[in-house]
Amino acid sequence: MGILQETNSDIKMKVLMLFQNVMPHVDTQEDAPMVLQLAETLRPLFDDESGRVRELSINLFEAVTKTAMRRNKEKMKEKLQRVLLPLSIHLHDQNKSVAKAAGDALVTCAESLGWRRLSHLVKTGQVYRIGDRLLQQDRSRLEDYLNQSLPYLKDAQASLREAAVRFLGAGRCDIGDNVCGRCDIGDNVSNGLGDVTLGTTSVGDVTLGTTCPMGWEM
Secondary structure (H helix, E strand, O other): OHHHHOOOHHHHHHHHHHHHHHHHHOOOHHHHHHHHHHHHHHHHHHHOOOHHHHHHHHHHHHHHHHHHHHHOHHHHHHHHHHHHHHHHHHOOOOOHHHHHHHHHHHHHHHHHHOOHHHHHHHHOOEHHHHHHHHHHHOHHHHHHHHHHHHHHHHOOOHHHHHHHHHHHHHHHHHHOOOOOOOOOHHHHHHHHHOOOOOOOOEEOOEEOOOOOOOOOEO
């Protein structure tokens, strides 16, 4: 798995394609630990600087999900919940192939978790409602979602920075009177948003209200 941490994009792409070709033949209990480890290794590649690596890693994660849910459903569910926010952010990826891969993977994850409403929102292109749905579905993950969103505020893509701002704004409202029970979360969100006023202000060169790369409703 360590080879996927290589800095060379060509090497990572070749390894990802190799795993993609092998995955349909992986279906034994003995392979289960490897599949779960692969799922964990793929997550950082969703944010790789290479669009092709992002696309391949997300496609492979979807294939891994389908395989793991047959043998390690409970263990895989926790990993699925940890990728929902990154995948929802990448629905706004400027690379349309990455955005489509993120949408397909998000549907697979949602259906594997039994979250039909989330799956419906993705399928019908109601992208702007996905952040709220994640918060409504499982409020116990609020802190994780917020922490996952913060790094995207510095992403090279303006569309991803905007998506992060929108989610952080929703999370900030959802915190209310310290709903999550952690007194520092509100401060972390405030620091991440700075002086952003959703709907009226720009973050860097991001002006809220732009069009989603996939043409979906914002």
